Amino acid sequence: MSISVKHISKSYDDLKAVDDISFEVKEGELFGLIGPDGAGKTTLFRILTTLLIPDEGIATVASLDVLKDYKHIRHSVGYMPGRFSLYQDLTVEENLNFFAAIFGTSIEENYDLIKDIYVQIEPFKKRRAGKLSGGMKQKLALCCALIHKPKVLFLDEPTTGVDPVSRKEFWEMLKRLQQKGITILVSTPYMDEAALCDRIALIQDGKILKIDKPQEIVKTFPKTLYNVGADNMYQLIKSLKNYKYQYSVYPFGEFVHYTDNRSNFNPEDLKHYLESEKLTNIVIETTNPTIEDIFMELAK
Amino acid sequence: MMHIENVIVVKDLTKMFGDFTAVNTITFKVKKGEIFGFLGANGAGKTTAMKMLIGISNPTSGEANVAGFDVFTNAEDIKKNIGYMSQKFALYDDLTVKENITFFGGIYGLSRKKIKEKTKKLIEDLGLQEVSNQLVGSLPLGWKQKISFSVSLLHEPKIVFLDEPTGGVDPITRRQFWEMIYQTANNGTTIFVTTHYMDEAEYCDRVSIMVDGKIEALDTPKNLKKQFDVESMNDVFLKLARG
Amino acid sequence: MKRFVAFIRKEFYHIFRDKRSLFILFGMPIAQIMLFGFAITNEINNVDIAILDHSKDVTTKEIINKISASKYFSINQFLEREDDIESAFKKGKIKAVLNFEKDFSKNLIKEGNATIQIITDATDPNTANTISNYTNSILQKYQQELNKDIKISYQIVPQVRMVYNAELKSVFMFVPGVMTIILMLVSAMMTSISITREKELGTMEILLVSPLKPFQVIIGKVVPYIFLSIINAIVIIILSIFIFKMPVQGSLLLLGAESVLFIITSLSLGILISTMSATQQSAMMISLMGLMLPVIILSGFIFPISSMPTPLQVISNVIPAKWFIIILKAIMLKGVGITFIWKETLILIGMTVFFIGLSVKKYKIRLE
Numbered sequence: 059m060s061i062s063v064k065h066i067s068k069s070y071d072d073l074k075a076v077d078d079i080s081f082e083v084k085e086g087e088l089f090g091l092i093g094p095d096g097a098g099k100t101t102l103f104r105i106l107t108t109l110l111i112p113d114e115g116i117a118t119v120a121s122l123d124v125l126k127d128y129k130h131i132r133h134s135v136g137y138m139p140g141r142f143s144l145y146q147d148l149t150v151e152e153n154l155n156f157f158a159a160i161f162g163t164s165i166e167e168n169y170d171l172i173k174d175i176y177v178q179i180e181p182f183k184k185r186r187a188g189k190l191s192g193g194m195k196q197k198l199a200l201c202c203a204l205i206h207k208p209k210v211l212f213l214d215e216p217t218t219g220v221d222p223v224s225r226k227e228f229w230e231m232l233k234r235l236q237q238k239g240i241t242i243l244v245s246t247p248y249m250d251e252a253a254l255c256d257r258i259a260l261i262q263d264g265k266i267l268k269i270d271k272p273q274e275i276v277k278t279f280p281k282t283l284y285n286v287g288a289d290n291m292y293q294l295i296k297s298l299k300n301y302k303y304q305y306s307v308y309p310f311g312e313f314v315h316y317t318d319n320r321s322n323f324n325p326e327d328l329k330h331y332l333e334s335e336k337l338t339n340i341v342i343e344t345t346n347p348t349i350e351d352i353f354m355e356l357a358k
Numbered sequence: 359m360m361h362i363e364n365v366i367v368v369k370d371l372t373k374m375f376g377d378f379t380a381v382n383t384i385t386f387k388v389k390k391g392e393i394f395g396f397l398g399a400n401g402a403g404k405t406t407a408m409k410m411l412i413g414i415s416n417p418t419s420g421e422a423n424v425a426g427f428d429v430f431t432n433a434e435d436i437k438k439n440i441g442y443m444s445q446k447f448a449l450y451d452d453l454t455v456k457e458n459i460t461f462f463g464g465i466y467g468l469s470r471k472k473i474k475e476k477t478k479k480l481i482e483d484l485g486l487q488e489v490s491n492q493l494v495g496s497l498p499l500g501w502k503q504k505i506s507f508s509v510s511l512l513h514e515p516k517i518v519f520l521d522e523p524t525g526g527v528d529p530i531t532r533r534q535f536w537e538m539i540y541q542t543a544n545n546g547t548t549i550f551v552t553t554h555y556m557d558e559a560e561y562c563d564r565v566s567i568m569v570d571g572k573i574e575a576l577d578t579p580k581n582l583k584k585q586f587d588v589e590s591m592n593d594v595f596l597k598l599a600r601g
Numbered sequence: 602m603k604r605f606v607a608f609i610r611k612e613f614y615h616i617f618r619d620k621r622s623l624f625i626l627f628g629m630p631i632a633q634i635m636l637f638g639f640a641i642t643n644e645i646n647n648v649d650i651a652i653l654d655h656s657k658d659v660t661t662k663e664i665i666n667k668i669s670a671s672k673y674f675s676i677n678q679f680l681e682r683e684d685d686i687e688s689a690f691k692k693g694k695i696k697a698v699l700n701f702e703k704d705f706s707k708n709l710i711k712e713g714n715a716t717i718q719i720i721t722d723a724t725d726p727n728t729a730n731t732i733s734n735y736t737n738s739i740l741q742k743y744q745q746e747l748n749k750d751i752k753i754s755y756q757i758v759p760q761v762r763m764v765y766n767a768e769l770k771s772v773f774m775f776v777p778g779v780m781t782i783i784l785m786l787v788s789a790m791m792t793s794i795s796i797t798r799e800k801e802l803g804t805m806e807i808l809l810v811s812p813l814k815p816f817q818v819i820i821g822k823v824v825p826y827i828f829l830s831i832i833n834a835i836v837i838i839i840l841s842i843f844i845f846k847m848p849v850q851g852s853l854l855l856l857g858a859e860s861v862l863f864i865i866t867s868l869s870l871g872i873l874i875s876t877m878s879a880t881q882q883s884a885m886m887i888s889l890m891g892l893m894l895p896v897i898i899l900s901g902f903i904f905p906i907s908s909m910p911t912p913l914q915v916i917s918n919v920i921p922a923k924w925f926i927i928i929l930k931a932i933m934l935k936g937v938g939i940t941f942i943w944k945e946t947l948i949l950i951g952m953t954v955f956f957i958g959l960s961v962k963k964y965k966i967r968l969e
Contacts, residue, residue, distance in 0.1 A: 094528030095499040107810050109968040128966075137810045143803035147618045148611065159607030160811050191401035202807075219445075219525060221399040221554055222592055223599045247526050250592075262528065291561060292540040308533055311560035311590065312579060350529050357530065 059118075060085045060210055060241040061106065066115035068101055075101040076112070077264040083243055083257075088236045090255035091245035092349065098264040099245040100140055103214045106243070107137050120209050133161075136208035140215040140245075142195045146188030150179055150198055153187055154205060161206035171238065172201045175231050193224030200231065204240075211235070213244045217251065229254050249350035260353050267356040272349060279347035279355065281305065284325065285313040287341035288332060297335040301328070308354060313341070315351055363390040365517050365548045366411065371420035373406050380406040382571035383420065390516070393539065393549045395559050398568030399599045404552055405521070407568065411550070412519050413437045425516045438467075441510035441518035445525045448506030451495030455486055458494055459509060466513035473512075480508045500531030507538060511547070518542065520551040524558065536561055556592035565591070569599050604813060608821035612795075616825055626791060630783040630833050634776070634840055648732060650697040651678040651689050656705035664717075667743055668699070673735050690722055697721045697732045776841045777929035778902030781922045782893070783837065784860070785867040788830050789892055792871030793884040795822045801881055806968065815964035819876075819957065823868045830864040850936025859932065859946065863925040866949050869956035870921070876963045896922045924948050 061083035068076040076098045083089040091099050104110040106119055108128035117124045122131050144153050158164050169176075179197050182190060187198060196216055203211060213232075217225040229251060232242060244255070252258045253272045260267040260275070268275055288294040294314055298307040305317040318328075325342040332340050366388035373381040381403045388394045398404040409415035411424050413433035422429040425439040449458045456477060463473035481490050484504055494502060503523055510518055520539075524532045536558065543549050551562070559565050559579060566576040575582055575598055582594045616622060650668075654661050669676045677695050680686060686698050700718035702708070709715040719736050721729035796818075799805040808818060838856065841847040849856060871888060878884035898904065899913060900922035906914055917923050924945040931937045939946070 094531075095526035097528075104806075104968060109806060109809060111967060111969070132810045133812045135810065137807060139803060139806045141803065143807055145611065145615075145804060146802075148614055152611070152614060156607055156611050157807075157811075160604050160808075160813050162604060162812060191399075193400050215526075219400075219522070219554065221402075221599065222556055222595050223399055226596065247528075249529065292544060295537065295540070308529075309536065309561065311557040354529050357528065 059083070060087070060120060061089075061243060062116075062118045063102075063106070064116045066102070066105060066112045066117055068098075068105060068110065068112050074264050076105070078115075079261075079264075079266055080115075081259050081266065081269050083241060085241055086236065086239050088232060088242045088244070088254075088256045090252050090258040091243065091261055092247075092249060092252045092258050092353070093245070093261035094247050096263070097261045099261060100214055101264075102261075103137075103139075103212055103243075103245065107135060107212055108132060134209055136203035136206070136211040138199045138203045138211075138213045138216055140218065142192075142199055144187050144195070144199055144202060147186060149184050149186055150190070151183040153198060153202055157202040158205045163206050165205065168205060168207045171207055171235075172204050174234060175204075176201050178227075192220045193227070196220055196224065196228055197231075200228070204235070209241065211240050211242045213242065215245050215247065217246055217248060225251065249348065249353060252349040258349070260349075260356060262353075262357045267353070275352055276347050276349060279352055281317040282323070283345050283347045283351060284316045284318075285310075285341065285343050285345040286316045286328070286332075287313045287339070288337040289339045290337060293335070294332070294337055297332055297337065301331055303327075306355070306358075308351070310348075310350075313345075315345070315347075316342075364388065365390050365425055366394075366550070367421075367423040368411070369421045371407070371410060371422050372418050373403075373410060373415065374418045379571050381410070381417075384568070384571075384573045386566055386573060386576055388517075388548060388550065390548055391543055391546050392564065393543050393551065393562045395562030395565035396550060396552045396568070397559060397565055397595065398552075402568040402599070403571040404568050408519060408521065408550075408552065411436075412440060412442055438513075439515055439517075441513070441515040443506050443510040443518070443520050443523055445522040448502060449494045449509065452493060454493055455481070455490045455497075455505060458505070459512070462509045463512050468513060476512055480505070480512075484508065500527045500535075503527055503531070503535060504538065507535065511542065515547070517548040517550060520549065522552055522554060524553065524555060532558075556590065556595055559591040559595075567595065567598050574598050605817050605821060608813065608817060609824050612822055612825045616829065622791060622794075626787060626829055627833065627836075630787055630837060631840070633783055634779050634837055635844075646672060647675045648673060648697070648728070649677040649695045650674050650699065650732075651680050651686075651695045652676055653680040653683070653686065653698055653700045655703040656701050658704075658706040660706040660709060660715075661701045664701075664740070664743060665699075667739055668736070671735075671739060673732075686720065690720075695722070696725075696728060697736070699736070776845055776847050777926050777933060778900070780834075780837050780841065781863070781900065781925050781929065782896060782902065784830060784834060784864055785870075785896060785922050785925075786889070786893060787833065788826060788864055788867035789871035789874065789888040790885060791826050792822060792868045793874040793878065793888040794881045796872065796875035797878045797881045797884045800879065809966060809968075815966065816961050819872055819960050819964060822875075823865070823872055823957075826868050827861070827864060830868070831861060834860045834864065847933060849933050851932035852938065855939060856929075856932045859925070859928050859942075859949075862946065862949050862953070863921065863928075866921045866925075866953045866956070869953050869960065873956045873960045873963070876960050876965070896920055899923065901926055921949060921952050 059082050063082070064080050066076055066079045067074065079102065091102065093099055101110065105112050106117055106124060108124050108131050111125065119131050119135060124131060145156070148156065154165055175197050179194050182194065187195065190198065200216065203213070217228055220228070225248070232244065233254070236242060255272060257269065257271050258275065259269040286294065286298065291309065295307060295309055298304055298314060298316060303319045303323070305319045306315070308315045329340055329342055364387045368387070369385050370383040371381060371385070372379065372383050384407060396404060396408065406415065410417045410429055411422060413424070413429060413436035417429060424436045427435040427439065429436060450461070453461065459477045459480060460473055463476060468476070481487055486501070486505070489497060494505070507520070507523060524535055527535065532555070539549055539551070553559065562579065564576065564578050565582060566573050568574070575594070577585065579591055583589065583591070586594050586597050588594055588597065652665055654665065665676070668674050678689060680689060680698070686700070689695055689698065698720045700720060702716045705715045717740065719733050721732050723729040799808060842849060874884055874887050878887060899906070899917040899920050901917070902922070906917050906923065909917070928942050928945050931942050
């Protein structure tokens with residue numbers, strides 16, 4: 059086991075940030091911690107990178123205990139804290155050289171590891187880190203976290219606030235890294251990124267809602283999910299919420315994800331109701347649930 | 359013929375920093391009551407463009423009229439007539455909910471009576487009775503965003519500018535937030551919103567996508583998907599914004 | 602070692618790329634010492650005085666000439682009556698009035714003494730004192746000239762010598778003190794925000810999850826500032842010597858070495874503050890307020906320590922500035938060597954070791 063978390067809890071004053079969390083990450087796995095702000099992701103990361111002491115529980119990283127062997131862990135993991143934390147007034151090159159040096163290595167030594175990523179920011183290597191765009195900053199931070207060839211990589215919300223294109227590129231880089239045998243623990247609030255992980259843990263308010271492979275998790279949706287569409291989204295949402303048999307009504311892009319209370323639900327009934335609400339161009343069809351649907355169902 | 363009022367009119371708006379063109383002759387119009395999505399990759403010029411529209415940055419050239427005021431000559435009037443909500447800073451963490459509302463109400467020039475009215479309504483609408491005297495910093499992010507949005511509407515502005523309002527918020531709260539946006543738009547307020555959630559782009563009446571300082575697409579989500587022959591706004595974005 | 606060097610290099614980048622800290626580091630000290638040196642002066646020059654001469658004879662004229670010729674005084678007014686004295690002072694321009702009695706020459710020759718009243722504005726007691734002293738000395742000199750040929754027996758002539766500061770130059774009092782304060786404040790302020798800045802920016806997290814030891818971080822942050830503060834100290838010393846004409850009786854080398862020591866002591870104190878502060882603002886506040894006032898009051902800079910109540914005297918011993926001022930004055934004014942100041946030097950070394958040791962101990966290795 060690369061990472062092992064057993065009944066870890068951590069509170070700040072009276073707020074329980076992490077509540078009895080347990081999970082394991084296998085070697086070479088790309089594991090996602092999926093949940094919104096305040097779910098406890100950052101606290102958990104800080105415990106695993108030995109920056110915080112848990113109130114209860116035991117955690118190990120690469121078979122090293124986070125309390126007793128913290129020095130060894132600090133020498134051998136790669137860490138990218140949330141919200142870009144590199145030196146804004148140092149250039150790309152200077153940042154990399156610095157991190158390589160303090161880990162007792164050099165850029166040349168492990169260049170093959172960061173090459174794919176570094177070539178994208180290399181043209182800007184003399185630019186101050188603070189002047190890079192969001193996507194570039196993330197790439198630089200990733201390089202700095204990898205420069206010493208860590209066994210385990212901790213990435214805390216590396217794609218938050220970054221546009222979809224850069225996000226997609228970032229995850230492609232992660233997949234390639236995974237092939238080099240690095241264990242990666244990533245946290246993200248973007249549910250669509252969950253599908254790219256080997257396994258995920260859905261986390262909300264300090265508790266784990268579910269852990270499994272993304273494909274398996276979506277199978278656990280308890281009801282039949284429908285895409286409902288009409289011309290006026292706002293009116294549609296209002297009408298559906300007022301429908302006495304509705305179980306859940308969530309807008310999802312151009313459609314509304316709808317589930318019904320009844321087990322013998324007939325979409326035609328719904329259609330008539332919506333028509334009576336003066337809605338037009340009504341569409342009702344079944345659809346596959348996504349991670350986000352599961353999340354909202356579990357978090358209810 | 360119904361006269362549809364344009365609350366934002368932009369023509370060839372440009373912003374240059376030295377010889378770097380951040381915003382390159384963008385042109386568009388936004389109707390009253392519209393939910394207008396303003397998208398683009400990081401570094402595409404979105405934020406720079408928005409800063410010009412809300413009157414805190416001087417354009418290099420071009421024309422722009424916001425809420426009936428010219429951005430060159432009446433920037434101060436613009437600020438008084440719009441609402442603004444930024445992801446980076448919304449409310450004071452070390453003031454209570456009530457204190458925040460009172461403070462911002464005061465800044466917008468609302469009378470004490472009005473502030474009292476609005477405070478009551480806001481707290482009722484959002485169900486914040488239990489926490490109205492709690493420090494904002496202690497509230498979950500989702501609540502903060504909702505309060506922040508309501509605060510930006512205190513002075514009943516014609517247009518509200520939302521800068522990535524739902525970043526990091528949980529999916530349920532995100533949707534509740536968008537219901538608030540829908541309601542506000544329904545009441546005639548124009549919504550100008552930027553976001554990185556592509557599903558939220560679908561909620562907009564029209565969407566513009568900026569790439570390297572220029573607007574490369576401007577249409578309804580439906581039409582854009584047809585135009586690029588894809589299923590989702592996410593794919594539209596990926597096809598366009600390979601910056 | 603490579604790790605350490607890389608860390609120091611990074612710190613230099615930060616310092617040179619932050620215009621504000623460069624300004625504090627170099628601009629402020631120079632500005633302060635110029636201000637202090639020129640503005641605060643106990644000497645008097647061209648002080649405006651008024652003369653009330655009831656006699657208007659040969660002797661009074663000679664005396665008045667001597668006074669007007671001196672660079673210390675400038676005769677602003679000639680009053681006619683006693684009643685004018687008060688209004689002359691009230692107007693505020695003159696600081697003293699010399700009142701010659703009637704029949705001055707006649708009284709001097711006939712009775713062997715004549716009176717001059719020296720009335721000074723004592724709202725500024727220091728200046729008033731100095732005025733009367735200077736006037737007295739001018740009169741003494743004149744008297745001696747008058748009495749050149751007259752023999753008087755049993756004359757005790759006090760000869761006052763102000764040792765090591767013959768002209769009572771205030772510069773000698775202030776420059777060592779100001780130099781100490783500047784070096785201490787600037788050094789402590791700079792390093793006090795150094796660690797807290799990393800905490801505030803979030804880069805501390807990454808530094809912690811790395812092989813860097815607390816000791817390396819702390820020393821690594823002190824080292825760059827040593828070099829810069831030395832440059833500062835050199836500039837201040839040069840200013841003192843050439844512009845304020847401060848003598849350096851003792852060895853310049855020793856002066857330099859002791860300054861370096863004191864700089865390191867101050868930097869260490871700053872780092873200690875840094876390890877204990879959560880924000881840059883509080884760090885600056887503590888180093889500015891918490892250090893400045895006690896240092897100015899208790900270091901012996903303005904108020905002599907020996908005239909303070911005993912508890913304060915005891916407390917003054919923990920102020921590094923106190924020991925350095927003693928060392929500075931000893932080297933610059935008395936010209937002594939290390940043999941006379943080894944005790945003070947040792948105390949400074951001990952304090953430095955203590956501050957650094959405590960910093961390492963207090964350095965938070967976790968984020969709580």
